[in-house]
Amino acid sequence: MSFSSLDFYLATVVVIFGVDVLSAWGLNLQYGYAGIPNFSFIVFQAAGAYTAAILTLGPMTATSGQTYVAGTHVPFPVALLAAMAAGAALSAVIGVFAMKRMRADYQAAILLILALILNQFIVTDTSLFNGTSGLANVSRPLGSLVNPSTTGWQWAYAALVWAICAVVLFAVQRLSRSSWGRALRAQRDHDAAAAALGCNVVALKMQVFVIGGAIAGLSGGLLVFYLQAFNTASWGYEETLAIFVSILIGGVANNWGVILGTFLVQIVFVEVPNLLPQFGYIGLVDALEWVVIGLLWMAAIALRPQGVIPERRVRAERFGLPALRRAPPVAAAAAAPGQQGAHEERLGAAGGASRR
Amino acid sequence: MLAPGDLRPLVEVEDLVVSYGAVRAVDGVTISVAPGEVLGIVGPNGAGKSSLLAAVGGQLRPTSGRIRLDGVDVTKLSPHRRARRGVVRTFQDTSEFGRLTVFENLLVAGLGMHGASLYAATVGARAQARRTATAAARAAELLARFELEPMRDTYAMELSGGQRRLVEVMRGLMREPKLMLLDEPTVGVAPHLSEQLRREYRRIAASGVAVLMIEHVLEVVEEVSDRVVVMDNGSVIAEGTYDEVMQSQAVREAYLG
Structure with a gap:
């Protein structure tokens, strides 16, 4: 491998890593925080990718060599926003029936089947996005700033992807740590109880489904402008499984843990094998990848279901309560009646104590 | 102590029917609970107690009949809307948010x-x-x-069964409720916590909350309830003070076969 091809490869890995991290944050909001087993997550990434592609490919002509709908030219940022909107809109439509109150296993089955049906639909109806051949010749954006045929462009694009990642991380952290995020986790743990405490559980699920869908759409847009092509093989249902395993290994409901999980799964187990010398028959390495991912899933659930970096415990000190004295619960309970007054005193001094 | 009828009822259940297919789990029940009153519901397994509670809480949609809260018909309201009107509940299996x-x-x-x-x-x-x-x-x-x-x-998932129950009750109190629905509120609770819980239920009622409680342990029913309703096969077969219903012939038959 020459230096430039290594450079090319590295830049590609950095971009793909960013796109996969974005996806994992989107799915983590839905699954990790809200408990929605969205086995059709990759469909929403595809919605974003196809939308961004047709919005920049221009109108279809006899010489396009591919068939698609609604071809037009819009600027790159508009295409990205449209990709987000497409992910969100498709989520809203699917959410109307998939976010109803039902058992999680039924919901998982419905969403998985939906992913299979939609993929098959795009394969069959070639007039929409050119079937299995998919869309190609998507031009690289920002060509006026950096020459798109250089690795410099690739690195610039990688920087852009990660800048967007930083913004999305900020947003998902804000959301997941907010009162809304707490309500999401509450209904994840017991939906009937959350409803019985005044939370509109269906609305909560619908909101997080649409927000996750928007992030998926955004990731799809970023991906298609890098790959310049997108077809039905890019969004097989198993791609969603890889994102799930990333979350399970890295940390369910922990957005930092998800970065680690994505690195381990998508980079170490999916990308690195491409560098290994081929052995056995053609396609064996690819097939083994999925075997390994399946094993990882089982191992994660059996050995460390909370992930390498588990969900962060939110301590009451964050809400201005005085720090807990680390007394054994039994002793504290025995002394409790006499502590009543002392407790109130400490509460009174809460503001000072919490800044200690 | 409040006697029934001292106050306008907070919750009125009128001729309520809950069916699962051909089975009528609740078959024409009419009850009411006043503010500050604890109404205990007892009855053999399958009598329809939990279905009645779920219909009042909004978890189950009744087939027919009315549920009024503070004079307002809430029969068709979803659970979260009823919660906003002051209804809280505990569940038979504790309903803590485990990873919170x-x-x-x-x-x-x-x-x-x-x-x-x-x-x-x-x-x-x-x-x-x-x-x-x-x-x-x-x-x-x-x-x-x-x-x-x-x-x-x-x-919460690391707590004992009794502590989880306490958390459920505390969660209810966070909402400053008008009506508290308790589904077997002392089951699986260690004796000292059970005592604490029973004191709390009395205290909650004393603060003006209407309490509707399903309980199997008759000792708890006797201690906590102002009034007792006995259900069997979806219907109310006796109503009155604990001593009154326990002397009823129908109740003895329902329990002893």
Whole structure:
């Protein structure tokens, strides 16, 4: 491998890593925080990718060599926003029936089947996005700033992807740590109880489904402008499984843990094998990848279901309560009646104590 | 102590029917509970007690009949809308939010509909911070009252069965309820916690909350209830004070076959 091809490869890995991290944050909001087993997550990434592609490919002509709908030219940022909107809109439509109150296993089955049906639909109806051949010749954006045929462009694009990642991380952290995020986790743990405490559980699920869908759409847009092509093989249902395993290994409901999980799964187990010398028959390495991912899933659930970096415990000190004295619960309970007054005193001094 | 009829009932259930297919789990039940009153519901397994409670809480849609809360018909309201009108409940299997701390469990209850609002969490963050501070102060009070302070940062799934029950009741109290529905509120609870819970149920009623309680342990029913309704096969077969219903012939037959 020459230096430039290594450079090319590295830049590609950095971009793909960013796109996969974005996806994992989107799915983590839905699954990790809200408990929605969205086995059709990759469909929403595809919605974003196809939308961004047709919005920049221009109108279809006899010489396009591919068939698609609604071809037009819009600027790159508009295409990205449209990709987000497409992910969100498709989520809203699917959410109307998939976010109803039902058992999680039924919901998982419905969403998985939906992913299979939609993929098959795009394969069959070639007039929409050119079937299995998919869309190609998507031009690289920002060509006026950096020459798109250089690795410099690739690195610039990688920087852009990660800048967007930083913004999305900020947003998902804000959301997941907010009162809304707490309500999401509450209904994840017991939906009937959350409803019985005044939370509109269906609305909560619908909101997080649409927000996750928007992030998926955004990731799809970023991906298609890098790959310049997108077809039905890019969004097989198993791609969603890889994102799930990333979350399970890295940390369910922990957005930092998800970065680690994505690195381990998508980079170490999916990308690195491409560098290994081929052995056995053609396609064996690819097939083994999925075997390994399946094993990882089982191992994660059996050995460390909370992930390498588990969900962060939110301590009451964050809400201005005085720090807990680390007394054994039994002793504290025995002394409790006499502590009543002392407790109130400490509460009174809460503001000072919490800044200690 | 309040006698039935002293106050206008807070909740009125009228000729309620809950069917599962051809089976009528609740078959024309009419009951009411006044503010400050504990109504105990007893009856053999399958008598329809839990279905009745679920219909009042909104978890089950009744086939026919009416449920009025404070004079307002709530029969068709979803559980979260009833919650906003002051209904809280515990579940037969405790319903703690396992991967939330005890304190967070209380905050979710205290913020209720505002907690689930995306708007309040983002655009309305300032008002939300005020609500959160109020809820946190109330949570601190309840943690002290229930002697659970040392457990406040513990995940609810790590608590004992009795402590989970306490958390459920505390969550209900966070909402300053008008009606509390309790489904077997002392089952699986260690004796000393059961005693504490029974005292709390009396105290909650004494503060003016109407309490509707399903309970199998007759000793608890006797101690906590002002009035008792006995159900069998979906219908009310006796109603009155604990002593009155226990002397009823119909009740003896239902229990002893």
